[in-house]
Amino acid sequence: MPIERLRIGRPHLFVGRDEAPIAFAESVGGAVRLAALDPAARGAGLSVGLTLADARARVPALEIFPHDPIADADWLERLAEGARRYSPAVALDPPQGLVLDSAGADHLFGGERGLAEDIETRMARRGITVRLAYGDTPEAARTLARYAGTPAPDEMGAIRRLPVAALELDEDAGAALIAAGLKTVGDVLARPMATIAARFGREAATALRRLTGEEDSPLIPRVVAAPIGVERRFAEPVARTEHMLGVLEELAGEAARALEERHEGGRRWDARLFRADGEVQALRVETGQPTRDPAVLLRLFRERIEALADPLDPGFGYDLIRLDVGLAEKLDAVQLRLEGGEAKAEAVAALIDRLGTRLGRERVRRIHPRDSHMPEQAELLLPATEAAPRAEWTHPEPGEPPMRPIHLFDPPQPIESLAAETPDGPPARFRWQRKMHDVARAEGPERIAGEWWRRADMTPPTRDYYRVEDVRGRRFWIFRHGLYSETERPRWYVHGLFA
């Protein structure tokens, strides 16, 4: 698989040197060893685990590439994304496998055989070798795909003919099975299960039961299937973005009708555009309020497409477009719009959705109160589409000047205290951002102690806050970090600016 990834992703590496055997090497404990081989290299007698020096000596023409398991995992994820065209339930089986739950999906391709053929032709077009197998359980299917045995009339027969290596036991147990004269799974199955468990370990028995479907090994899909999903397949790929959006609107209409029956509206909509060449592009829009208005959704999708860093590239066209409603909430048939306030709030919610779709949800925020007396933690910035937590702001007394700044620096910015200070007073003069400020008025200190219960080992120094105003009227919120009794030379910071 890594070789196919490289061939597809970086074809220029292979121009004019198709014949050479290829291997991937990684360094294991000081020695560089082979990690993956192509058929040509395997044919030349190399094997995984051989040191690079040995391999070079045996096959001088060997091409070596660095082994990159992360890129391989990423490649597998992308294949899994692409495989969602066949079924929403796709599970990864690293390092090289995918397991699909095709129940209820294969009729679209004319049965299991048709589905298998579609997968094979599609993969072959991209230059990817696949080994397919169907099974009654995920475990049986993946084992059959990996360890193709001799042909058999039925599934159970095929499983019986698998070599014992298919049980994927550790080396000792595997060797013990072979030493006992058990060569195929069928040989092992012929013995009483209790004997197997006693002689070869509990794992051997469990592996057997899984393979035969006696014990469940559930398929854990990568993505939980959405409650509502609609899709459209095209014999002739859709190449124009406008046309694609039209299809998306139709799909949104279909999804809206399904939602209406359930008295729900969608809050998260995922569109997946499956390109004919196997690429998948995903678009997600989220709304603050549940909706099922196709026009609104289409506007948001347009916004999303415009905001993409890489413009949408239809390539040779999309042959499958799918729209899932990932999150749905209660929405009654008709929204009351008796008061003007309601319509206004709706206009604002629509604006927030638009801006959030274009700029990213976390960039459109509301400021919520949080119960902490550390100034930098006394507020919580949440996306405006999210509900407010339950907490209250402390409201100021009438006639009191602002006691907190409107601009807060996080982290606080250091200042240089210049004029002599009284032990419990603010500096008479300080320098901040290379500018001198002469303090004309000041109030304080307001003592804010560290939240000692949060860090039992080390209590942060106490902060003494002062509101100061310089001679020109600029108002600062400064603090001394640590009492004179706590630190030798406490540092000063400006934490915020008053309006």
Next chain:
Amino acid sequence: MEEPFALIDRLRRAACLATRMEEGERGTGDALTRGLAPAQLHEIHALSQGEAASGAGFAIGCALAAGARPILWLRTEAAERQGGRLHGPGLIAMGLDPADLVVVVVGDDSALLRAAADGARCPGLGTVIAEGWGAMRGLDLTASRRLMLAAEASGVVMILLRVAGQVVPSAATTRWAVAPAPSRALAADAPGAPAYDLELLRRRGAPAGTRWRVEWNRDTQSFDPAPLSGARLPLVADRAAADRPPAPVRGTR
């Protein structure tokens, strides 16, 4: 071609605004007790970075005095980084409930102007504050005219808050320069209510150049004329100053 009724409506609004400003001139900042006129574009300039907080405070005051809530506040990442983030307890202390505020942080000036135009078109909002630091790229007569038209249609108070930026020709109805002023000291020489020095740099269809010193009163949600201490600023500016171009009027203090 505009519809005659719409045109009459716009003329009437402009006239109404001019009257309010005239009153204001007589009564030292009386116009400000009711905030800036709705459905118009206003520019507020804080001439240096150190005055950004004053600009923000004045903008909040203008929105609250006009009763133009909720507020959409657009900032760039640069402003957030250099000027500090908007702080909830401090906004409450100015009289603005953060529940009435949505803060949007955008990547650059062009995204800022685009979001501002979207906000100005939204009739559900009271005020849109677009805060740009330094020379705002993409802000020209066309862009400001677009904001002005959007505000006229929706009734939103559209405030362009500019920090340390050059004055460029714009379609704004009024243009203000704001700087912090020494506050009236409370007991034990503590800093008092926020005070500002304002200068009306430009206003459409009327003389400008007036200066005020005002104090923000959170409890009445209005600007009060501040008793001047020390050097008095002229209450009514010289008329000759009215005709000068709006290009850099005052150096950095």
